[in-house]
Amino acid sequence: MESGTDGASRKGALIPVPESSDDFRNNILVPLLSAHLYDESKQCFTYKSAVLIQNPNLEEKYNALRAKKRGMGYSEEDLKEIYGFLLFEDVNKAKELGETGVLNGNSTCSTLGDPAKGVYLSMYSDCVDLHRWPHEKSGYIAIIRLTQGRVQTVSENFTPNLSAPTEGFDCHMSDQLLSVSSKNSSFRAFERTQFYIYELLDDGSGETAPSPSFACPFAIVSFSYKDSKATLLARQEQR
Numbered sequence: 594m595e596s597g598t599d600g601a602s603r604k605g606a607l608i609p610v611p612e613s614s615d616d617f618r619n620n621i622l623v624p625l626l627s628a629h630l631y632d633e634s635k636q637c638f639t640y641k642s643a644v645l646i647q648n649p650n651l652e653e654k655y656n657a658l659r660a661k662k663r664g665m666g667y668s669e670e671d672l673k674e675i676y677g678f679l680l681f682e683d684v685n686k687a688k689e690l691g692e693t694g695v696l697n698g699n700s701t702c703s704t705l706g707d708p709a710k711g712v713y714l715s716m717y718s719d720c721v722d723l724h725r726w727p728h729e730k731s732g733y734i735a736i737i738r739l740t741q742g743r744v745q746t747v748s749e750n751f752t753p754n755l756s757a758p759t760e761g762f763d764c765h766m767s768d769q770l771l772s773v774s775s776k777n778s779s780f781r782a783f784e785r786t787q788f789y790i791y792e793l794l795d796d797g798s799g800e801t802a803p804s805p806s807f808a809c810p811f812a813i814v815s816f817s818y819k820d821s822k823a824t825l826l827a828r829q830e831q832r
Contacts, residue, residue, distance in 0.1 A: 605646060605647070605648035605651070605691035605692045606646075606647045606648070606691070607644040607645070607646060607647075607688060607691055607813070608644055608645040608646075608647055609642070609643075609644055610642075610643040610644060610645055610812070612641065612642065612643075616645070617643060620645070620812065621640065621643045621736070621812055621814055622640060624676045624718070624736055625638075625640060625678075625718045625734070625736070625814065626718075628676060628678065628716065628717050628718040628719075629717065629718060629719045630717040630719055630720045630773070630775055630782060630786070631719055631720075631775050632775055634719040637719075637726070637818055637819055637820060638719065638816055638817075638818055639816060639817045639818075639819075640814050640815070640816050641814070641815045641816065641817070642814070642815050643812055643813065643814035643815070644812065644813050645811070645812050646690065646691040646810045646811055646812060646813065647691075648691055648692070648694075648810070651694050651806075651809050651810065652809060654694075654806040654809075655738070655740075655806050655807065655809040657806070658740075658792070658806040658807060659672055659740055659807075662742060662763075667742065667743065671741070671742055671743055672740055672742075673740070673741070674738065674739065674740055675739050675740075675741065676736055676737060676738065676739060676811070677714030677715060677716065677737040677739045677788050677790075677808065678714065678715045678716075678717070678718045678721050678734055678735065678736060678737065679695070679699070679714060679715065679721060679734065679735040679737065680715075680721040680722050680732060680733070680734060681732060681733040681734075681735060681813075682732050682733075683733075684733050684813070684815070687733045687735050687813045688813065690735055690810040690813070691810060693804060694804035694806075694808065694809070694810060695712045695714070695737060695804060695805070695808045695810065696712070696803060696804050697709055697710060697711055697712055697791075697801065697803055697804065697805075699712050699713065700712070700713035700787075702784065702787055703750075703755055704749040704750055704751060704767070704784055704787075705747055705749065705750070705756065705765040705766070705767060705787060705789035706747070706755065706756045706757070706758060706765045706789040706791065707755040707756065707757060707758075708755075710757065710758055710791055710800075710801045711758060711765075711789050711790055711791030711792075711801060711805060712789075712790050712791070712804075712805055712808055713787050713788070713789055713790075714737055714739065714787065714788045714790060714808060715783065715786060715787060715788075716786040716787070716788060717782070717786055718734060718736075720779060720782050720783050720786055721734065721783070722779065722783065723779065723780050723783050723784075724779060724780070725778075725779050725780075726779070726818045726820070727818075727820075728818070728819060728820040729817070729818070729819060730817070730818045731815070731816065731817040731818070732815070732816060733813055733814065733815050733816070734813070734814055734816055735810060735811075735812070735813050736810075736811045736812040736813070736814065737808050737809065737810055737811060738808075738809040738810070738811040739788065739790070739807065739808055739809075740763075740807045741763065741764045741788065741790075741807070742762070742763025742764055742790075742807055743761065743762045743763050743764070744762065744763070744764045744765070744766055745759040745762040745764070745765050745766075746765075746766055746767070746768045746770075747759075747765045747766070747767065747768060748767075748768050749767055749768075749769065749784065749785070757799065758791040758793055758799075758801060760793065760799075763790065763791065763792070763805075763807060764788055764789060764790050764791075764807075765788075765789040765791075766787075766788065766789070767784070767785045767786075767787070769785045770785055770786065772785070773785050773786055790805045790807055790808050791805055792805040792806055792807065
């Protein structure tokens with residue numbers, strides 16, 4: 594994965610991470626592997642070339658909002674840092690995160706809130722798509738540094754009247770989250786394990802920032818997926 598870091602002083606730089614490095618093992622693999630929902634994912638996914646995203650503007654916005662919310666009385670639990678994940682087919686689309694941040698309208702999902710007013714991020718690195726992983730699929734996963742802030746639990750809304758961001762909160766999560774397990778289909782698990790992150794403006798308009806500061810792009814990693822059952826069947830046929 595090419596880095597393309599020319600002229601990126603305060604915009605966004607993509608810093609290659611060698612697969613043999615401690616950075617790759619600790620900063621790339623650990624967040625991915627610790628966020629698997631399905632037990633078989635460890636055998637099915639291969640994570641390869643990666644880049645770290647360095648964008649001082651996005652990082653300053655992220656840290657400034659954390660400081661502001663801490664001053665407003667947010668608890669350390671509210672400000673706990675975690676990771677969210679996004680799937681990309683096109684590496685250039687993934688790289689754009691390093692310049693723009695995660696923009697509202699990034700998802701077709703709408704059950705937790707109006708996608709035009711916030712962003713959807715997956716909680717699990719192996720559950721970033723509605724559909725079951727096809728054998729020999731490849732693509733890119735963006736790792737997003739995330740502060741949930743204050744979370745409003747909501748019922749999934751399947752009506753055309755989309756749920757608005759909740760005043761006094763920063764994130765919506767499904768009230769069905771605790772029902773999710775590795776026995777769920779990828780379709781059902783994906784819908785119920787989304788973060789809906791938004792940043793309401795302070796002017797009382799109900800409008801939101803175009804890219805919520807609490808979602809800060811951290812890294813992009815390429816992956817390949819091989820279905821363990823398909824691989825086993827192929828080996829048996831070769832005997």
